[in-house]
Amino acid sequence: xxxxxxLFLPLVLFALLALFLFRGxxxxxxxxxxxxxxxxxxxxxxxxxxxxxxxxxxxxxxRTAFFNVWATWCVSCRVEHPFLQQLAERGVPIxxxxxxxxxxxxxRWLDQLGDPYLLxxxxxxxxxxxxxxxxxxxxxxxxxxxxVIRYRHVGVVDxxxxxETLQPLYEELVSAEETR
Amino acid sequence: MIPEVxxxxxxxxxxxxxxxxxxxxxxxxxxxxxAMSLAPGLxxxxxxxxxxxxxxxxxxxLQDDFSVKVVASNSNSLLPPIYKxxxxxxxxxxxxxxWALILALWTAAVALLSPQLPLLVLSRVLGVMGAxxxxxxxxxxxxxxxxxxxLPGIPADGNDLNPLLQDPGLIIHPPLLYMGYVGFxxxxxxxxxxxxxxxxxxxxxxxxxxxxxxxxxxxxxxIMLGSWWAYYELGWGGWWFWxxxxxxxxxxxxxxxxxxxxxxxTEKRGLFKSWTVLLAIFAxxxxxxxxxxxxxxxxxxxxxxxxxxxxxxxxLVFLALVVGGSLTLYALRAPAVSSRVSxxxxxxxxxxxxxxxxxxxxxxTVLFGTLFPLIMxxxxxxxxxxxxxxxxxxxxxxxxxxxxxxxxxxxxxxxxDSAARWRSELAVPAAAALLCGVTxxxxxxxxxxxxxxxxxxSAWLVLGLARDLWRKVRGASSLRQGMRRLxxxxxxxxxxxxxxxxxxxxxxxxxxYSIEHDLKMGPGDSEVLSGYEFRFNEVAAVRGxxxxxxxxxxxxxxxxxxxxxxxxxxxxxLASGQxxxxxxxxxxxxxxxxxxxxxxxxxxxxxxxxLHYKPMVRWMWLxxxxxxxxxxxxxxxxxxxxxxxxxxxxxxxxxxxxG
Numbered sequence: 058x059x060x061x062x063x064l065f066l067p068l069v070l071f072a073l074l075a076l077f078l079f080r081g082x083x084x085x086x087x088x089x090x091x092x093x094x095x096x097x098x099x100x101x102x103x104x105x106x107x108x109x110x111x112x113x114x115x116x117x118x119x120r121t122a123f124f125n126v127w128a129t130w131c132v133s134c135r136v137e138h139p140f141l142q143q144l145a146e147r148g149v150p151i152x153x154x155x156x157x158x159x160x161x162x163x164x165r166w167l168d169q170l171g172d173p174y175l176l177x178x179x180x181x182x183x184x185x186x187x188x189x190x191x192x193x194x195x196x197x198x199x200x201x202x203x204x205v206i207r208y209r210h211v212g213v214v215d216x217x218x219x220x221e222t223l224q225p226l227y228e229e230l231v232s233a234e235e236t237r
Numbered sequence: 238m239i240p241e242v243x244x245x246x247x248x249x250x251x252x253x254x255x256x257x258x259x260x261x262x263x264x265x266x267x268x269x270x271x272a273m274s275l276a277p278g279l280x281x282x283x284x285x286x287x288x289x290x291x292x293x294x295x296x297x298x299l300q301d302d303f304s305v306k307v308v309a310s311n312s313n314s315l316l317p318p319i320y321k322x323x324x325x326x327x328x329x330x331x332x333x334x335x336w337a338l339i340l341a342l343w344t345a346a347v348a349l350l351s352p353q354l355p356l357l358v359l360s361r362v363l364g365v366m367g368a369x370x371x372x373x374x375x376x377x378x379x380x381x382x383x384x385x386x387x388l389p390g391i392p393a394d395g396n397d398l399n400p401l402l403q404d405p406g407l408i409i410h411p412p413l414l415y416m417g418y419v420g421f422x423x424x425x426x427x428x429x430x431x432x433x434x435x436x437x438x439x440x441x442x443x444x445x446x447x448x449x450x451x452x453x454x455x456x457x458x459x460i461m462l463g464s465w466w467a468y469y470e471l472g473w474g475g476w477w478f479w480x481x482x483x484x485x486x487x488x489x490x491x492x493x494x495x496x497x498x499x500x501x502x503t504e505k506r507g508l509f510k511s512w513t514v515l516l517a518i519f520a521x522x523x524x525x526x527x528x529x530x531x532x533x534x535x536x537x538x539x540x541x542x543x544x545x546x547x548x549x550x551x552x553l554v555f556l557a558l559v560v561g562g563s564l565t566l567y568a569l570r571a572p573a574v575s576s577r578v579s580x581x582x583x584x585x586x587x588x589x590x591x592x593x594x595x596x597x598x599x600x601x602t603v604l605f606g607t608l609f610p611l612i613m614x615x616x617x618x619x620x621x622x623x624x625x626x627x628x629x630x631x632x633x634x635x636x637x638x639x640x641x642x643x644x645x646x647x648x649x650x651x652x653x654d655s656a657a658r659w660r661s662e663l664a665v666p667a668a669a670a671l672l673c674g675v676t677x678x679x680x681x682x683x684x685x686x687x688x689x690x691x692x693x694x695s696a697w698l699v700l701g702l703a704r705d706l707w708r709k710v711r712g713a714s715s716l717r718q719g720m721r722r723l724x725x726x727x728x729x730x731x732x733x734x735x736x737x738x739x740x741x742x743x744x745x746x747x748x749x750y751s752i753e754h755d756l757k758m759g760p761g762d763s764e765v766l767s768g769y770e771f772r773f774n775e776v777a778a779v780r781g782x783x784x785x786x787x788x789x790x791x792x793x794x795x796x797x798x799x800x801x802x803x804x805x806x807x808x809x810x811l812a813s814g815q816x817x818x819x820x821x822x823x824x825x826x827x828x829x830x831x832x833x834x835x836x837x838x839x840x841x842x843x844x845x846x847x848l849h850y851k852p853m854v855r856w857m858w859l860x861x862x863x864x865x866x867x868x869x870x871x872x873x874x875x876x877x878x879x880x881x882x883x884x885x886x887x888x889x890x891x892x893x894x895x896g
Contacts, residue, residue: 064571067515068564071522075557077608078529080615082549139816142836169755169845171836216814 098124098204099188106155106177107164117176118204121230122150123197123223125174125214126186128158129166131194137213138170144219145173149227153177156186156194199226202234240305243293244384247334250286250341251374253279257344257367261360265433273360277348280363283370284345291325291338294383298325304391307331307383313397313812315783323408324398329532329548330383332411336528337373339412339419344370347423347448354444361430362423369422372555380548397783397812406466414459414486418524420452421489424496425521428514429563432570437510442503445517447872449500450729453493454868460486461861468854469820469831476747476854479628484607485527491600492520495593497868502589506651508578511571512593518567522560523600529556530607581653588646595639602631636741640694643737644670644701647730648708662708666700673700681750681852691745695738702731729871736863743856752850755835759843767850769830770794771803776842784808786819789834789844793823807834828852 102113117124125141127134145151153174155163160179167177180186189198199208208226210218257279264272294307298321303309311331312324326332344366351359377383401407427445431437463483468476477483496516503513529552580586606623644666645659674693678684706723713719752766763772772792779788791803801823808817820833828850835845 061568064511065568067518068561068568071560071564074608075553075561077612077615078553078556081611082553139818139836143816165755169757169835169838171838171845 094206094209096206098198098200098206099185101178101185101188103185104179106153106167106179107160112176112178114204117152117178118200119202120150121199121201121227121234122152122175123199123227124152124154124189126154126156126189126191126194126196126198128156128194129162130158133213134195137195137215138173140213140215140219141173142171144214150175154180154185154189156180156191157183197223199223199230201230239293239296239300240302240384240386243290243297244382246286246289246293247337247374247378247384250283250290250337251371251378253283253286254367254370254374257283258364258371259367261367262364265357265360265364268357270356273356276360276363279367280341280344280348283367284341287334287338287341287374291334294331294334295322295325297384298322301395303393303395304386304388305383306385306387309387309392309395311396311398313395313783315811316395316398316403317782319408320398320403323402326411327398327402327407330377330381330385332415333373333377333381334383335411336415336419337370337377339415340366340370340373340422343419343423343448347426351444358427358430358434358441358444361433362426365426365429366422369426369559372559376548376551376555380551394812397810400784400808400810400813400815400817401470403783404466404470406462406470410459410462410466413455413462417452417454417456417459417493418486418489418527420448420455421493421496421517421521421524423448423452424500424517425563428517429566432514432563432566435570437514437572439504439507442500442513443876446497446500446504447874447877449493449497449517450868450871453490453497454865456486456490456493457861457865457868460490461858461865464861465858469822476857479606479623479625481607482531484603485530488600488603488607489520489523489527491596491603492516492523495596495600496520498589498592498596502586506578506580506586508580508586509590509593511567514567514571516593516597518560518563519597519600522556522563523604525552525556525559526604528552580651583654583656583659585646585649585651585654588642588649591642592639592646595635599632599635602635603628606631637690637694640698640741643734644694644697647702647734648705662704663701666697666704669700670694670696681746685749687749688746691741695742698734698738702734706731724875725873726871726876729867729869729874731867732870733864733867736860736865736867738860739863740857740860743853743858743860746853746856747851750852751854754848756846756848757838757843758846759841764848766830766848768795769800769850771830771832771848773846776844779806781808783812784810784817787834787837789832789846791821791832793830801830803830803832805832805834824855826855829854 098114098118100114102111104110105112123144127137141151151174153176155177157180160181163177163179167174178185183191189196195213197210197214198206199210201207207230208223210223212218214223257276260272260279261276263269264275294305296302297305297308298312299318301308301312301314301321303312307328307330308324311328312321316324324331326335344363347366348359348363354362424445427441427448431441460483463486464476467478496513496519499509499513499516502509529549532548532552606627609623645663648662649659670693673696674689677692677696678689681688709723709727710716710719713722754764754766756764758764758773760773760775763770765771770793772794774790774792777788777790779786786806786808788804788806791805792799793801793803803821803823805821806819808819809815810817818833818835820831822832823830829852831847831849831851833847833849835847837844
């Protein structure tokens with residue numbers, strides 16, 4: 058009886074959805090694809106924000122630093138910005154990766170809200186972000202002095218995230234760097 | 238001691254829910270009147286014990302009992318009492334208890350306010366709601382016990398409530414939203430009861446309509462408050478982000494909108510029966526899915542709860558049981574043969590079908606966009622995020638297509654109508670709407686085509702309603718008498734449709750006309766925005782109960798008159814060290830003026846300031862309020878009251894029904 062079979066369609070669709078949801082439980086959307094943890098920061102050569110002078114991997118590697126992926130179109134980046142500013146004031150080195158953004162808007166943002174970054178990599182096409190495996194701004198990567206990615210945080214960095222996760226990791230890497 | 242009482246009360250509530258799920262349902266199956274009669278008592282008992290539990294947790298928060306884990310993580314002795322209370326639902330465990338409380342409220346309300354329902358139907362409905370209660374109460378007790386103690390090592394003070402949540406909007410936003418979410422469980426329970434009983438006639442639609450309307454009204458208010466809160470609290474003037482958590486509340490609303498229109502067809506014409514049942518299941522399933530998405534951590538969101546895979550697993554299993562079970566029941570019991578009643582293409586049925594298709598497609602689109610990152614990730618196809626461009630690109634045309642039909646529907650006739658009648662009656666409103674669409678946007682330079690389109694479509698709705706009102710009233714001896722003849726259901730529809738029109742105008746006008754200036758300002762500086770002069774006078778240090786703040790003081794002048802004082806703040810919360818921007822807003826029906834503080838620049842006292850001019854932004858929230866009032870108004874319809882007074886007769890009819 059084909060008319061009755063038709064009524065099973067919603068059930069079938071739901072079963073399919075439930076399968077995805079089940080698979081989703083095992084995945085962490087905030088997790089870096091494991092391939093990149095403890096791997097070197099990908100090579101890149103991109104302009105500095107607002108200038109055509111290129112920056113490459115060699116210019117930003119050499120000390121323990123954070124790489125913050127941000128954009129003016131990103132809601133949470135607005136929320137995050139004041140805290141990055143505080144970190145910069147405490148002397149924490151942060152490089153910016155301005156992700157798929159408009160240079161003019163990005164510069165205006167930095168003029169008006171303050172600039173916590175040592176320098177900004179203008180990733181207009183998102184190619185560097187693709188290599189990093191960026192899921193969505195904001196994301197923050199911790200890279201050690203040897204240029205190896207040690208940690209990735211997806212989402213806003215705030216006081217709690219800083220104190221509970223990032224600061225201990227950062228301080229450990231800095232002291233390792235000093236004793237070497 | 239009090240937390241243990243609360244915990245114990247929660248366990249008793251769970252036992253009562255279990256009895257409610259089993260005994261009356263068994264009674265309905267075996268036609269055992271004694272077992273069925275237990276249902277209302279059990280429902281009320283569940284409410285009493287969940288309420289007791291809720292009060293105990295509230296007491297722990299108000300008395301700063303930091304030995305209780307959720308209190309220690311979400312409250313602080315300096316927190317103002319009202320926020321201590323609302324901190325109860327500012328976290329996963331407490332908000333789940335609120336969910337359970339509201340479910341118990343709805344269940345008891347169905348038990349107490351439905352004397353016209355045959356006992357057989359009532360016991361099935363309450364049984365389904367009891368089963369949902371079992372799911373949520375066991376979720377709370379097994380994975381998210383709100384009464385867990387921190388022993389030993391009681392902290393001296395709490396971590397404080399997230400400052401974003403320390404806000405009047407957030408006191409009432411979650412309860413209203415949950416009233417809506419959970420309210421759809423009533424429509425769901427009625428649908429399941431109808432499937433169980435095997436009788437999908439107009440009566441179940443009539444019974445579930447008022448409940449659905451009220452739940453929908455609460456959900457509208459809840460979503461509106463969330464949007465309003467984001468607008469003034471996040472400090473940058475946005476009011477909708479298509480964030481997964483927002484989508485989680487929006488999807489049930491869209492499905493619910495389709496459902497309440499479809500219920501009208503089923504009640505009045507006995508059509509779309511299987512379809513309406515499916516929508517009822519769909520609306521509540523989306524509420525549950527929203528709960529899953531927000532609490533399981535499968536999607537990232539700005540305001541997701543702290544997540545835990547064990548909890549995610551629990552909800553997923555629960556979701557599979559409820560949705561899978563109800564869809565199986567649907568597949569087995571829904572009538573497969575199409576109804577013998579027919580309707581012409583030009584009829585109210587067709588127009589309501591358009592509504593159903595539009596809102597169903599809309600909710601599926603939002604569902605797909607929300608789940609897309611998860612699906613791609615699960616397929617190993619990479620990580621994606623779906624943003625506003627996708628949602629806007631699908632949503633805006635869909636609503637624009639819907640609105641021309643929406644203008645005709647209130648006016649149309651059931652079964653078969655004629656295009657000639659529509660033409661002759663609606664020619665004047667159509668011409669007038671066109672005139673409004675062309676001329677009204679002239680009031681705001683520069684001329685904007687999107688606004689013109691929005692005004693045209695909204696005017697079409699409003700003028701169509703006006704025409705219909707006039708048509709209904711003109712036969713009466715006086716205007717007053719004519720008005721009196723109209724039913725609350727009709728007024729509810731009019732209000733909700735007006736609200737929708739206001740919403741559309743507000744959304745489009747504020748998206749198109751808003752002006753935003755981000756600039757550096759020092760005391761003494763001023764800036765002109767669309768004729769309003771913002772004068773920045775000074776920055777003062779102020780102290781709140783649990784924060785310190787810099788407060789910028791602005792005067793706004795227009796045409797030589799001072800029209801507003803604005804004092805935005807930059808707050809630093811003492812317990813967490815978090816910095817929050819508190820925007821200052823001068824609200825008006827036709828425009829909002831909005832100032833938010835950025836960061837201090839240099840040492841000279843300069844600040845980054847964000848000034849906004851936002852025309853008609855209030856219209857969208859006013860529109861939502863209209864929709865909600867419309868939803869509430871329908872409950873006062875005489876046909877529900879008559880049933881109540883004639884309860885005895887109905888019970889007699891019910892006995893017949895049961896046989």
